[in-house]
Amino acid sequence: MNITRENKDALNAVVTVAIEKDDYATKVEKILTDYRKTANIPGFRKGHVPMGMVKKQYGKAVLIDEVNKLIQDGLNKYLTEEKLDVLGQPLPKPQDDIDWSSENFSFEFELGLAPDFKVDLKSKKAITHYNIKADDKMIDDQIINIQKQYGxxxxxxxxxxxxxxxxxxxxxxxxxxxxxxxxxxxxxxxxxxxxxxxxxxxxxxxxxxxxxxxxxxxxxxxxxxxxxxxxxxxxxxxxxxxxxxxxxLAELDQELFDKLFGKDGVKSVTELKDKIREDAEKQFVQQSDQKLLNDVTEHLVENTKFDLPAEFLTKWMQTAGETTMDEATAKDEYEKSEKSLRYQLIEAKIMEANGLKVDFEDVKESAKAMIKMQMAQFGQMNPTDKELDDIAARVLSNQEEVKRLSEQVVSQKLLNLYKEQANVKTKELTYDKFVKEVYGDK
Structure with a gap:
């Protein structure tokens, strides 16, 4: 088997896979010999069917199957050895006139190549990372809500x-x-x-x-x-x-404090306010971090310029899904997904350039942290390591959960990197002012 590549331009190539008789003959012969041993054809004893009849009945199908396997294995090996970063999957060029009675075959495949580009995390204009504070009014309102709830x-x-x-x-x-x-x-x-x-x-x-x-x-x-x-x-x-x-309204006494935070977790109104402020600002950190992640992502997509093999990807999308699309639908779908594809390439480039990886231990620790937080909401404040490991094992047996947790780990690693390397400025403000500045209203 011989595989060659012709680069049409920086983003498109055609790979030709040439297969000769020596590549498949032995394998095809062995399969047909095995068929002969088990073939059940009227007029012949089992195992005594003439090989010519076996070849006539099964030969073409076996040949096609083996050639397709050779193509698939050969292409995968070639892409790995050549370290080609391809988008989508190789697309076979239409060939309606294949002569399966010949000994040698040649097939062509279109490739869409990933673009070569650099990512600059340092934007000219600083991106804001908000430090959101809980003001006294928010704390007082929360205390009133608690008093109403338990009143x-x-x-x-x-x-x-x-x-x-x-x-x-x-x-x-x-x-x-x-x-x-x-x-x-x-x-x-x-x-x-x-x-x-x-x-x-x-x-x-x-x-x-x-x-x-x-x-x-x-x-x-x-x-x-x-x-x-x-x-x-x-x-x-x-x-x-x-x-x-x-x-x-419920009294702000030790009985209420114990209901809220466990026995002697809070012992005064001052401690109650401090606890409410601490819990609120922990939630604000998550909201602020997500805003920073979104803003850096948007900046990178808008300012990292590179071309994509749009025509190839549109063609690939026509047959990549469960149902075949017509050209117009595929073009529309490509336009909708182009921004997401661009960020996937940017993200991969950033991860590679900075040695960021996600391994199973990262995902497991993320699962355990999630479980511990959920258990705390139901009053289980100190689960054992064995309890966490056992529950995590059940969670990680679900592939959808593994995928979701992996994406969260990637986001956290990128967020930490952006805080260190991106042009970020910190702005402190109250939650109400944050909502007004970011979303335009309260």
């Missing part, structure tokens, strides 16, 4: 500003019939609050849905309607009050 409900005769009101939203024409518990501070306008204050159980209040809440997602949950329907919904709904309560 007592006291029945009321009439609605006041701080009541918790249970009732049912209805609109017969729109088939709305949903029981909820709400508080007046969630409504957008003061006029709605005035409609409720002083109302009693059994009263029915008519409300307009347009502008009822600041966020239409609140309306979606209140009325239990589809997402698209909630946006811009402009109808009247009735709300019949069935229960009115006032929530008495």
């Amino acid at each position: 007592k409900l006291i029945s009321q005769d009439t609605v006041t500003k701080d009541s918790e009101i249970t009732g049912t939203f209805t609109n017969e024409a729109e088939e709305i019939d949903n029981k909820v518990t709400l508080t007046l501070d969630k409504f957008k306008g003061k006029a709605t609050e005035k409609q409720f204050v002083g109302a009693k159980v059994g009263d029915v209040i008519t409300l307009k849905t347009k502008g009822l809440y600041e966020d239409d997602h609140e309306l979606m949950h209140a009325l239990k309607v589809e997402h698209d329907k909630a946006h811009g919904l402009n109808i009247e709904v009735n709300f019949e009050i069935s229960e009115i309560n006032k929530r008495e």
Whole structure:
């Protein structure tokens, strides 16, 4: 077998695989001999079928199968030995006129080659890494929420500003019939609050849905309607009050602290505030790191310039999936996935250039950290190493979980690298200001 390559340009090549009779003859002969021993053909005893008849009946199929195996094995070996970084898979050039009665064969395959490029982590403009702090207002609000959550409900005769009101939203024409518990501070306008204050159980209040809440997602949950329907919904709904309560705040005492953090985990309001601040800022770190990772990724994709074998990849995508695509669909799919493909190449280049690898121990430790965190949420603060190893083994038996954890490990390694090598500036601000700066609103 002889394999040669002709480079059409920097991103495209054609590989020719030439197969001669000596490459396959012995193997084909052996398979046909084995067939002869077991062939069951009427008029002949088992094992005594003439070889000519066996070749006539099975010869072509065996030959095609063996030649295809030779091609596949030869191509894989060639790509490895030549250290060719290919995109997709080799595409066979159409050959409808193969003469399988001849002794020698030649096949051509198109290759899409990965581009050669360099990645510069140092952007001219610094990328912001946010250091998000929990301010006093956030801590105080969280304490109030805790006091409400663990407080007592006291029945009321009439609605006041701080009541918790249970009732049912209805609109017969729109088939709305949903029981909820709400508080007046969630409504957008003061006029709605005035409609409720002083109302009693059994009263029915008519409300307009347009502008009822600041966020239409609140309306979606209140009325239990589809997402698209909630946006811009402009109808009247009735709300019949069935229960009115006032929530008495729980005392900030040792009994509450122990419920929240275990016995003597927190011993004062000051320690409670410190604990809430610490937990909140841990979550902020995850959010800030993800924002940095996204921003560096976006910068690299936009500023690392290289060409791709677009025509080859479009053609490859037509047959790469479970179902065959036509040319127009494949072109559309390629355009949608081009940005992702570019980042995959950039990521691989960065990993290789910096010696970053993900091995099984990395994935296992990531699994154990995840398990430990989940167990802590259910009060199991100190699991043994054996417990963690046993659960991790079950998690890692799932290939989808292994893939997900591996991707998380890669992201963490890249994040650490970006913090060290990218042009990053730190900006400290509160969570509210972070949301406003990054997302444009609160």
